[in-house]
Amino acid sequence: MGSWRNLREILRGGGITARHFFVNMTFHTLKLFGVRASKRGAVTIQYPDERKELSPRHRSLHRLVPRENGQPRCVACMLCVTVCPSECISVEAAEVDDPEVQKTPARFVIDLDRCCFCGFCVEACPVDAIRMDTGEIRLAAPSRDGLITRLDGR
């Protein structure tokens, strides 16, 4: 009895899959010939030719926000370094003459191989100097070292 029920469910699942296949293929074929071009078949996005719009809240790759003079807004306070749960941010501070700023990052590095994209660094920054709003989500490198990213632009 149980095996008949299993067989019936397998056939039912196969029928659903086949129905989706033929419906999607019909829409794709019609679209190919310019008929009902607005109607999409499968919801699959043809990445990388097509890209889905990211939510404004999406946490993509990091960037350092510049001041009006082009220098990074970061004051090398190390708060992001302290709060990062993956311990993947490294900042080397350098002094600057401007008494309003005092310090700047001589080196600002994130090891994206270890980053968990929690966004804590963005939340912790007191001067809104680091953001994850680049919209860039591609993250691949031939080696782990290739994921070590300098944000200071040097």
Ligand code: SF4
């Ligand atoms: S997103 Fe999270 S894990 Fe990645 S660098 Fe920022 S604090 Fe660290």
Ligand code: SF4
């Ligand atoms: S990015 Fe913000 S939190 Fe991190 S060192 Fe610079 S000023 Fe401090």
